[in-house]
Amino acid sequence: MKRGIGKLAFLFGSARLSAVLLLLVLLGVRVLDPLVVELVRLKTFDFYQTLKPRDYQDLPVAIVDIDEKSLAELGQWPWARTTLATILQNIAQAGGIAVAFDIVFPEPDRLSPDQYSKSIGGLSQTLKDELAALPSTDKIMSDAMRRTRVVVGQAGGVDFVETGRPKQSQTPVALLGPDPTGVMFNYPKLLRNIPILEEAAAGKGLFSIYPDPDGIVRRAALTALADGQIQPALSVELLRVATGQNAFAVKSDEAGISGLVVGGVEVPTDRNGRIWVHYTPSNAERYVSASDIVSGEFDVTRIKNHLILMGPSATGLLDLKATPLDPAMPGVEVHAQILENILSQSFLTRPNYALGAELIATTALSLLTVLLVPILGALPVLAFGFVLAASWVAGSWYMFASQKLLLDAGYPLFASFCVFLLLVFINYRREEIQRQEIRSAFGQYLAPDYVEQIARNPESLALGGERRNMTVLFSDVRNFTKISESFADNPQGLTTLMNRFLTPLSNGIMEKRGTIDKYMGDAVMAFWNAPLDDNNQEFHACQAALIMVERMRAINLERKEEAEKEGREFFPLNVGIGINTGDCVVGNMGSEFRFDYSVLGDSVNLASRLEGQTKAYGVTTLIGNNTARTVREKLAVCEVDLIRVKGKQEPERIFTLLGDEAYAGSSAFREARSHFETMLESYREQDWERAKSLCAALIDLGNSDFANLAETFGERIERFAKEPPPSDWDGVYVAETK
Structure with a gap:
């Protein structure tokens, strides 16, 4: 050496x-x-x-501040829950969108009459009984919470005393990618609110912030593992509740977490699910004193159409955080600035x-x-x-x-x-x-x-209302409401099921260069040719649909085997897909407090209508004429009908997508399609007897892809044979439902 x-x-x-x-x-x-x-x-x-x-902007975020002035006027903290109920009521009357508490209420109100009678000695039994009979202040507060949208805070930690209370249901989360729990911040225990308040809340969010080793809060986790469950941060949950979403999504890859999707906004994070908070100096314009809310003497415009965070800035309440700009910034303002980062898309990365x-x-x-x-x-x-x-x-x-x-x-x-x-x-x-x-x-x-x-160069993307020719896909799971009912006693199981099928469906879209616009419960909306150009958008969209159908089949096989082993009833998941191509407007859409990158246009509406018609025709996928014109020579595509969907005057020639290039060239597909096209020709010529016999022959071929279509047209032909359409009938079928 x-x-x-x-x-x-x-x-x-x-x-x-x-x-x-x-x-x-x-x-x-x-x-x-x-x-x-x-x-x-x-x-x-x-x-x-x-x-x-960061430059301060007048964003729709406000802080109801438990400040020194409020403590002087309303008394020491904690206040009676009736005071908090008054604050919620006045915020709702002023037009506040949603309220999040940067506070946890783990114990009943000590100032409630029933609790007060237990803590004060020397009272007669009669007086104790009279106090106990008065309404509970916790009940009064919970009633006020039910009249508006409220997110209660929860604290993660390691040494909380177990209360023995049953766990409340948490916010559903969709996992888009590998399991991210291994890289999340993990709080072994969770300090929860009393059940009566948690049950009345529209959401629950973690307000715990883990500082850097020198005690300065530069990064904040938007999601963490607490008491064994994935929990959203307080700011994330407030945005979700305010926008009416049912869940938030965590995107991950092999490196860890890459981002969150909440309220239609994708937020990039580090591998642990944290964002670097882009601070402004502390600004009094964010704050409204809690005592002013109670008295009603406040500027309504500071509350109307705002997302409200309520928490303390008073020094004695010990919720001050060191930040790069301020050695003692109220913790509630840190949450407000995180929310402003998300709303303004002003992320440090x-x-x-x-x-x-x-x-x-x-x-x-x-x-x-x-x-x-x-x-x-x-x-x-x-x-x-x-x-x-x-x-x-x-x-x-x-x-x-x-x-x-x-x-x-x-x-x-x-x-x-x-x-x-x-x-x-x-x-x-x-x-x-x-x-x-x-x-x-x-x-x-x-x-x-x-x-x-x-x-690094976001200006290379053309955002904000650009007209493009695009392909749009809608998918929805059939009879999901019935399946959901079977999980009435197991909401966590329903969340797991949604994650199980949404992840592979979403991956199928993204593998074919699609952009996922939004999740609507069990439904997915996606589009192609934006923000990046895709010269083969129709083909990629149809390939994605075929992948989605195939992966759903694989999931059903796995679930069926599991159901048989566990001795329970099996409910298959069947997906319906609608695809259409046409001119759309794509860009940042929404309001001043919530927006997302989305697409609008008549072509989008038609894609949605086509998805809705898949069940009526008994097929998995329906595509519009513009899409079919491009892919019909490559993929297994067959014309289905000439239809006037609900809400449109002009008829649309629609097609079904049945398979890939290999199936398109098979003799089984070509023979069945030829029979169907001949039947369709007889149907449009009002030759009901010949059309009926062709339907029967098509069923006899044993091709399952066309059997449902043949049955659908057979029933329609039976009706027309008894009650013929008018003499000027143009062969257009008018859909009565969406």
Whole structure:
């Protein structure tokens, strides 16, 4: 080994070898990321936020503040729950959209008459009975909660005393990707509210915030594992409740969590489900004193159409957080700023490639020093190094200021300066072979992938109301209401079932370059050709539909085997899919407090109507004429009918999608399609007897893909044979339902 080191020293020079070894050590230290390195990096990011905080915007977020003024006027905390009921009532009357408590109510109100009578000694039994007969203040508060949308706070921890109360149902969550629980923050226990309040609440959210090692709150988990269940953060749950969504979604990949979807908004996160909070300085305009809400003497516009967070800023209530901009920011304002980040899409992001970029910068600066010192000498290299360092710092600052990306400027400078000092002290020699190694190292650097280019350059996406020719897909699970009823006593099981089929269906769409617009319970809406161009959009949409159908079959086979083993009734999941292509408007749509990237247009409505008609025709997939015109020569497509759907005057020629290219070329499909097209021709010519016999013949072929169609038309032909359509009938069938 000594001989090998000596040979390297001879070939490369002892100074260079020492510098490279030091660089490797420094790279290893950066990969291990000890606490001191992490803290220096975090302080750098704090400095950036101090220099350029987020601009304050008048967003529809307000804080009802338990401040010093409120404590002086309403008394010490905790207040009677009747006071809180009054606050909720006045917020609702002022037009507040939803309220979230950055507070937990784990015990009954000690000021409630029934509790008060137990805590005060010396009362007569008669007086105790009279107090106990008065309405409970917890009941009064729960009644007020039911009259508006309220999210109660919950706290995660490790040492809460078990209450023995039964667990309340939690917010449903859709998992889009691998199980993310292994990378989530995990609170072994959960401090809950008393049952009467949790049952009245529209949602429950975690307000616990885990600070960085130096006690500063820079990042906040939007979801965490608490008491064994995936829980949303308070801000996420408030947004979900305010927008009327039934669930939120967690997107994950092999690296961990990549983002959350709530209220139609996708929020990028780190692998642990956290966002970097982009702070503004604390602003009094966010706050309305709780005492003013109680008295009714407040500006209604500060509450109307706002999302309300209620929590304390009073120093004695000990809910102050250290942030990069404020050593004592009220915790409730931290939640408000998280919500503002989501609503304004103003996210600070430390991209997945950040560590790689910083390691490359460290390597580049250090190796350039190793290369140039023998050529230029120490002082010119010091000047040149200063220019490089300034360029890196400027680049890091530019990425923060303009792109909101967090790249560490400090460690590459520190590491390269250490290498420079080592070279100066050793007075190394120039070696051409070392220069070639540097060039070889630089030749191995990889450019960011296409998705990262979009993340760094969002202006390359045309957003905000662009007219495009697009393909839209709607899917819905048949008879899901009946299936849901079987889970009446097991809501968690229903959530698991939804995750089980929504994940593979969603993956099928995304594998074929589709964009998922939204989830509507068990239904999925997706589109193609936005935000990125897709010149083969119709084909990709149809391929996605075939994948979805095939994966649903596989899920049903697994569920059937499970049901047979467990001795319970099996309810199959059957999906209906509608696809249509046409001109649409795509962009950011919604209101000032909630918006998402979505698509609108008559073609979208027709796709939805086609999905609704799949059940009537007994087929899995129906596609519009524009879509079929493009794919009918490639895929197994057959014309079904000429139909006037509900809400449209012009008829649409509709088709069914039955299989891929291989099935399209099979003799079984071609023979059945020929029979059906002949039957359709007789039907439109009102030759009822011939059409009826062709339906029977089609059923006799034994092709299950056409059997349901034949039965549907057979029933329709029977009706027309008894009650013929008018003489000017044009063959258009008028759909009576959506």
